[in-house]
Structure formats: structure tokens, C-alpha cells
Amino acid sequence: MKASVGKNEVNKASQKGKIAIFGVTHIPGSAERLMLLAEALNESGFLLLYESTLYSTLLQQGYALEEALQFTGDAPSDVIFAVSFGGDGTFLSSLHRLSDPSTPLLPINSGNLGFLTELTPSQAIEQVQCLKKGKYTIQKRAxxxxxxxxxxxxxxxxxxxxxxxxxxxxxxxxxxxxxxxxxxxxxxxxxxxxxxxxxxxxxxxxxxxxxxxxxxxxxxxxxxxxxxxxxxxxxxxxxxxxxxxxxxxxxxxxxxxxxxxxxxxxxxxxxxxDNTINILKLSERSFADVVRSKLLWGETVHPIK
Known part of the structure; x- marks a missing residue:
């Protein structure tokens, strides 16, 4: 599905680097954390485009988004990167909705385990300036x-x-x-x-x-x-x-x-x-560290007494 951006948004959107936001907010506290991240991104000069279902959900939850931009279908091809806010399932659905598969995707974990979405909302907020300054790496996945x-x-x-x-x-x-x-x-x-x-x-x-x-x-x-x-x-x-x-x-x-x-x-x-997915990485965390922490490798298991 092609992307569709809301009315009167083209001129406004051309003034700043655009970011597509995908996400889910059904986990308690996740909507608040997402809005804190959005505030930090806005203050750093990025222009946010919310996926339409997420936009409607946030409005229903009482967040003031009347002046925010939204898109339906796939993320617009001219965004500089996209954010996936949720778990690994949200990440998978987000990457399949990139108009341009080369668009970097930043996964942020608001769920549970999260092998793919290893960055927490608080860590992402702390490193927003790294995004602005281009201090990140791109990891290509097959x-x-x-x-x-x-x-x-x-x-x-x-x-x-x-x-x-x-x-x-x-x-x-x-x-x-x-x-x-x-x-x-x-x-x-x-x-x-x-x-x-x-x-x-x-x-x-x-x-x-x-x-x-x-x-x-x-x-x-x-x-x-x-x-x-x-x-x-x-x-x-x-x-x-x-x-x-x-x-x-x-x-x-x-x-x-x-x-x-x-x-x-x-x-x-x-x-x-022939295509790859570009994952935007803000941390230097290794795959060994992710596996060790997620699967508790090397942890001592104590019997319940």
C-alpha cells in the first residue's frame, strides 16, 4: 500500500527531517513513554509522522495530537528513518511497511523479551542527540x-x-x-x-x-x-x-x-x-551480550525452597 500523508502537511514536512513512527501502546505506561520520546525528538528538530492507527489510539488515550502529522499505509519514502515502538512483533510489521527497504529502522522495546528491540525507551530518550548528530551505526540484516x-x-x-x-x-x-x-x-x-x-x-x-x-x-x-x-x-x-x-x-x-x-x-x-534491512543502532551492545542477558546464559538457577 502506498503512503498517504494528511492534508496541508507537505510544506510543513519539508522543513525538517521526517521520522515515521510505528508502535503499540497496550502495555501500561507505554503510551506515556512513547510521548516522552516524541517530545525529545520534536525538541531535537525532527518532524514526526505517526502511523494512522497509532495516531488514533493516542488520541483516544487523551494525548493532544491535533497538530501532529500522520500517514496511512506504508511509511513515506522520504523519511530519514523510522521508529518501531513495541516488541519484536511490532518491529516485524514495521519493516514490512517501509516504502523504501533501505530506510533505517530504529527498534525500541516497550514489551517483554525483545531480541530485535533491545533498546529501552529511556535509553532512546537519553540518546536522541546522537540521532541528531548522526552518531549511530547501521547494521544490515539479510x-x-x-x-x-x-x-x-x-x-x-x-x-x-x-x-x-x-x-x-x-x-x-x-x-x-x-x-x-x-x-x-x-x-x-x-x-x-x-x-x-x-x-x-x-x-x-x-x-x-x-x-x-x-x-x-x-x-x-x-x-x-x-x-x-x-x-x-x-x-x-x-x-x-x-x-x-x-x-x-x-x-x-x-x-x-x-x-x-x-x-x-x-x-x-x-x-x-537482493534487499537488506538497515537497523539503526544507538548502542554498542554485542549479540553475545544480548543473548546472555535475554536467555540468562551462565546464570545460577536456585531451587525454590
Missing amino acids: LISLYKEGTLLGNAFNEIAIERDETGTLISVDAWINGDFLAKYRGNGLLIATPSGSTAYSLSLNGPIVDPRSEVLILTPIAPHTLTLRPMVIPNNVEITLKVESRAANFAVAIDGKTMLFSTKQPLTIKLS
Whole structure:
């Protein structure tokens, strides 16, 4: 969907660097923290454009936004960066709504775990001047693309999941890598994840944790019917071909959680996308530090007495 900016906003918006704001405010206190961040950004000379649903929600919560700008659909292509305020789910939905995939995206965590959204609102407010002065880094993250008969169907940041459409029915997923047959995956399906997605759905399936800088893809079986099928790490410069067989007429494909249905025996292709996502980083926190703190690696677990 193309972006649409509100009436009488073009001249006003051209005066300052524009920032698109995506977010959710259902967690207690998150709306207040978002407005504190917005105030700091405004005072630093940025012009904020709120995603229309977020704009309406904030108005309903009593915040005075009558003079604020809003947009519907995708973020305008001329924003200098976008902010995702929420959890990892908000981040995923935000990156799929960038008109220009090269637009930097700043993830801010107002939720719980947050592997992708590691920066807290208070940390972001403290570092607003770094944004103004350009004192930040851009981390490029890989995307993978799904094709059917040469037609691009979508890009995934975390994963593409090939799953059964009906519960109680197994599916078989035949997989080829660069035309070389790999295996028949019998079970609930097969997950193809990026390094960024290694801490998402794939992790819950006992897939490996992979540093996001790694140039690899992860094949993780979903509830395999045999114990011999295990997760596998492969180079990201290969082409994966998949063919599904099932007693059901259809199977499901979820691209970062967005599901579509396909007829069985319809071959699909997955390969590395030509595009990348640019994540705006305000901290020097390493991936090792994020994993250690989020998963409590090395922490002593004391029994409850």
C-alpha cells in the first residue's frame, strides 16, 4: 500500500527531517513513554509522522495530537528513518511497511523479551542527540525471498514456514539445495530461517542460535515424524526448492507470520533477497551480550525452597 500523508502537511514536512513512527501502546505506561520520546525528538528538530492507527489510539488515550502529522499505509519514502515502538512483533510489521527497504529502522522495546528491540525507551530518550548528530551505526540484516514459478511472493526477515493446513494430518516436504536432493521432511512442516530469525520460531523448535552477521540459512524441521531429522545450517548463497505432499488439498506458508495457502505438489523456491534491512543502532551492545542477558546464559538457577 502506498503512503498517504494528511492534508496541508507537505510544506510543513519539508522543513525538517521526517521520522515515521510505528508502535503499540497496550502495555501500561507505554503510551506515556512513547510521548516522552516524541517530545525529545520534536525538541531535537525532527518532524514526526505517526502511523494512522497509532495516531488514533493516542488520541483516544487523551494525548493532544491535533497538530501532529500522520500517514496511512506504508511509511513515506522520504523519511530519514523510522521508529518501531513495541516488541519484536511490532518491529516485524514495521519493516514490512517501509516504502523504501533501505530506510533505517530504529527498534525500541516497550514489551517483554525483545531480541530485535533491545533498546529501552529511556535509553532512546537519553540518546536522541546522537540521532541528531548522526552518531549511530547501521547494521544490515539479510532477507529471504519466496518464489512460485519465478514470481516473487514476499520477503522474510525472520523465517518462512512451510506448514500443514489441517491439524491431525502430516505433510511431507521434499527439499533440494541447488538442485541436489536433501531430504524428505515428514511431520508438521519445515522452517527456513535467517540468522536474525534464529532466536524466533526456529529457537522454539530447538534450532541453533546464530550470530546475525553470519552468511547462512537454517533449515529446522517442525515436529518431525522421525528422530533422524535435525536442524541444519547451510550457506545463504544457495537456492532451496521445496515440494509438499499431503492428504489435504492445501498447505500453508507463513512469511514472518503472514499466512497464505498453496495447493500441494506446487513447487516453491526460497533464496537470499537482493534487499537488506538497515537497523539503526544507538548502542554498542554485542549479540553475545544480548543473548546472555535475554536467555540468562551462565546464570545460577536456585531451587525454590
